[in-house]
Amino acid sequence: MNIEKLKREIALNYSTPAVVIDLDVVERNIARVQALCDKAGVANRPHIKTHKSPVLAALQRKAGASGITCQKLGEAEVMADGGQDDIFISYNLLGEEKMGRLAKLMQRVTMRVAADNPIVVGDLAKAATLAGKPLDVVVECDTGRKRSGVESPADAIAVARAIKEAEGLNFAGFMLYPPEDAMAETQTFLDTATAGVRDMGLEVTVVSSGGTPNLVNLGKIKGATEHRAGTCIFNDRMMLACGAATLEDCALTVYSTVVSRAAPERGILDAGSKTLTVETMPGLDGHGLILDHPQARIPKFSEEHGFLDLSACNERPGVGEVVRIVPNHVCVVCNMVDRYVTVRGDEIVGELPVAARGRLS
Amino acid sequence: MNIEKLKREIALNYSTPAVVIDLDVVERNIARVQALCDKAGVANRPHIKTHKSPVLAALQRKAGASGITCQKLGEAEVMADGGQDDIFISYNLLGEEKMGRLAKLMQRVTMRVAADNPIVVGDLAKAATLAGKPLDVVVECDTGRKRSGVESPADAIAVARAIKEAEGLNFAGFMLYPPEDAMAETQTFLDTATAGVRDMGLEVTVVSSGGTPNLVNLGKIKGATEHRAGTCIFNDRMMLACGAATLEDCALTVYSTVVSRAAPERGILDAGSKTLTVETMPGLDGHGLILDHPQARIPKFSEEHGFLDLSACNERPGVGEVVRIVPNHVCVVCNMVDRYVTVRGDEIVGELPVAARGRLS
Numbered sequence: 001m002n003i004e005k006l007k008r009e010i011a012l013n014y015s016t017p018a019v020v021i022d023l024d025v026v027e028r029n030i031a032r033v034q035a036l037c038d039k040a041g042v043a044n045r046p047h048i049k050t051h052k053s054p055v056l057a058a059l060q061r062k063a064g065a066s067g068i069t070c071q072k073l074g075e076a077e078v079m080a081d082g083g084q085d086d087i088f089i090s091y092n093l094l095g096e097e098k099m100g101r102l103a104k105l106m107q108r109v110t111m112r113v114a115a116d117n118p119i120v121v122g123d124l125a126k127a128a129t130l131a132g133k134p135l136d137v138v139v140e141c142d143t144g145r146k147r148s149g150v151e152s153p154a155d156a157i158a159v160a161r162a163i164k165e166a167e168g169l170n171f172a173g174f175m176l177y178p179p180e181d182a183m184a185e186t187q188t189f190l191d192t193a194t195a196g197v198r199d200m201g202l203e204v205t206v207v208s209s210g211g212t213p214n215l216v217n218l219g220k221i222k223g224a225t226e227h228r229a230g231t232c233i234f235n236d237r238m239m240l241a242c243g244a245a246t247l248e249d250c251a252l253t254v255y256s257t258v259v260s261r262a263a264p265e266r267g268i269l270d271a272g273s274k275t276l277t278v279e280t281m282p283g284l285d286g287h288g289l290i291l292d293h294p295q296a297r298i299p300k301f302s303e304e305h306g307f308l309d310l311s312a313c314n315e316r317p318g319v320g321e322v323v324r325i326v327p328n329h330v331c332v333v334c335n336m337v338d339r340y341v342t343v344r345g346d347e348i349v350g351e352l353p354v355a356a357r358g359r360l361s
Numbered sequence: 362m363n364i365e366k367l368k369r370e371i372a373l374n375y376s377t378p379a380v381v382i383d384l385d386v387v388e389r390n391i392a393r394v395q396a397l398c399d400k401a402g403v404a405n406r407p408h409i410k411t412h413k414s415p416v417l418a419a420l421q422r423k424a425g426a427s428g429i430t431c432q433k434l435g436e437a438e439v440m441a442d443g444g445q446d447d448i449f450i451s452y453n454l455l456g457e458e459k460m461g462r463l464a465k466l467m468q469r470v471t472m473r474v475a476a477d478n479p480i481v482v483g484d485l486a487k488a489a490t491l492a493g494k495p496l497d498v499v500v501e502c503d504t505g506r507k508r509s510g511v512e513s514p515a516d517a518i519a520v521a522r523a524i525k526e527a528e529g530l531n532f533a534g535f536m537l538y539p540p541e542d543a544m545a546e547t548q549t550f551l552d553t554a555t556a557g558v559r560d561m562g563l564e565v566t567v568v569s570s571g572g573t574p575n576l577v578n579l580g581k582i583k584g585a586t587e588h589r590a591g592t593c594i595f596n597d598r599m600m601l602a603c604g605a606a607t608l609e610d611c612a613l614t615v616y617s618t619v620v621s622r623a624a625p626e627r628g629i630l631d632a633g634s635k636t637l638t639v640e641t642m643p644g645l646d647g648h649g650l651i652l653d654h655p656q657a658r659i660p661k662f663s664e665e666h667g668f669l670d671l672s673a674c675n676e677r678p679g680v681g682e683v684v685r686i687v688p689n690h691v692c693v694v695c696n697m698v699d700r701y702v703t704v705r706g707d708e709i710v711g712e713l714p715v716a717a718r719g720r721l722s
Binding site: 011012013014015016017018019049071072091092093094095096097098116117119120142146147148149150151155257259260261262263266268270273274275277278279302303304305307318319320331332335336337338358360361 | 377410453481508510621624692693
């Protein structure tokens with residue numbers, strides 16, 4: 001690998017900062033996750049919120065994914081435009097504007113959505129009426145994150161009943177996003193909710209689990225039929241920290257130039273919070289791993305400045321040096337940019353639009 | 362003000378989350394900052410990194426601004442395309458790709474740039490040669506932030522000498538971005554550096570200070586000729602916290618819908634870190650001020666979920682309610698979206714592109 005040549009070419013052809021993905025690593029990651037799902041006997045329904053690219057979604061489908069997951073209508077619209085025909089929106093959708101868009105999507109592709117309350121269910125029924133066809137709905141269940149999702153099997157059964165009674169909706173099953181250490185609680189929740197809806201005469205055809213860190217838990221939830229993971233296509237420092245990836249699995253790096261070295265022990269990078277974001281998690285030191293100078297730290301950002309602490313470095317980068325940074329959280333970095341620069345090893349391939357970026361809703 | 366009607370119309374016409382600016386407040390903010398600069402006898406050179414809109418830059422110029430400030434070439438290119446003719450890039454630019462773009466800009470509009478080291482100065486001279494015309498350069502001085510900028514008057518004088526000796530460059534003066542409590546140190550630094558460059562036969566025609574919180578310090582630095590402030594066009598929770606703005610000065614709010622209420626004391630908003638970002642500062646509680654429910658807290662985000670703590674609320678928003686959020690840091694929120702929804706009071710005006718968003722470099 002001639003990384004120095006690649007750095008020069010990227011700086012010359014795309015400038016810095018640049019968000020670069022290695023397609024060899026991307027393809028390896030896609031194959032690895034598909035194999036994990038195949039081995040566990042669950043369908044792979046990758047979450048495209050990370051990459052936002054119909055081109056990469058198509059690679060995931062080609063590798064064996066059963067469909068894709070989106071977090072919002074705008075992502076689903078871009079994916080449908082890009083040829084995706086089986087889309088799950090794992091989010092409570094509501095309101096007249098969104099129901100109109102959902103109905104239009106239903107007329108083009110196979111759609112499934114989630115709901116955790118009767119108000120959302122009521123709106124989804126309107127979308128089904130507008131579309132003139134039935135809509136599959138799963139009940140989102142919260143087994144510990146305290147985010148969206150009903151908190152108890154009783155509430156799950158109540159939402160399932162609302163779906164059953166709504167015109168045009170088809171109860172399809174349950175959606176889970178369990179904390180990684182809550183498999184037993186999740187199983188109990190799921191079993192109770194499943195028994196309850198069966199008593200109502202409903203069939204559970206979908207049990208969707210999620211999360212890249214939960215790939216290690218595949219197969220542990222009895223009854224799970226599919227898994228939604230997003231970050232695993234690129235990986236990041238958070239995935240390194242939780243053991244879900246190795247450095248070789250990190251497909252995305254941000255190329256950045258050192259623009260200031262006003263004192264011996266510090267410097268400034270041209271990537272700041274408007275490129276890398278300030279996202280972090282407990283246990284992560286600083287805002288990115290600099291592959292070329294792993295002893296360097298990025299203690300803070302301003303919008304276009306990355307603060308470099310070089311005090312622990314034996315070799316310190318000078319003004320003009322390009323470095324490669326593995327970001328803390330890759331999903332939000334992709335959301336900052338309109339295009340990826342694509343490479344294979346040390347060869348530039350070209351560009352890939354982050355097509356669904358900027359779709360706020 | 363019929364805010365409930367406005368909320369319904371925005372949700373119906375633009376969906377949520379939506380980033381909304383009130384043009385009446387924007388215009389008031391522009392006039393207020395211009396008046397502050399006029400009163401202090403310094404030129405107003407607003408930083409467009411906040412709004413990224415040539416339309417708003419034109420309003421600032423019409424109100425009396427002498428030119429604009431950009432943080433990167435991509436912003437300057439968009440502003441030049443939009444009719445701006447006098448642009449200061451307050452950032453160390455370097456590298457062959459950027460020098461080519463800088464030279465092209467120099468051929469179209471009046472450009473000034475900053476430098477804090479001889480390597481950048483050397484590259485800037487190449488841009489001047491490419492453009493076939495001289496380039497004004499100011500020396501960036503750091504008087505306490507430890508970001509970019511030379512740390513001592515001696516270093517400032519050395520960079521000024523490098524500018525003087527470089528073919529095609531014209532030493533124009535100094536750029537400051539002083540900590541708000543470092544006026545005395547900044548004055549000493551500036552006086553020493555000024556004396557040093559005068560000894561060299563150089564004239565100081567520009568002393569550029571910066572920052573919205575430093576608007577209260579206008580007039581305190583003797584010799585300052587202009588001020589660069591960005592956030593003051595919209596303001597945010599950080600500006601409220603530091604006393605640089607009142608709630609009436611906050612022109613930008615994010616409209617967001619409550620999508621889940623799985624438990625009595627909590628809820629979920631459809632605006633998460635991909636809309637509002639996780640940026641914060643010491644002393645700020647949570648991730649935004651909800652105007653409609655000021656006792657509600659936003660303790661954390663995931664990408665498309667805003668976690669709502671409603672435990673202190675007497676009236677708690679139900680699923681479907683639209684709320685308005687003043688973000689913690691408005692500059693990074695604007696950087697997430699491709700358009701603003703514009704209003705005046707409770708009337709929708711239309712949309713305004715965030716034209717320079719997505720220009721990474």
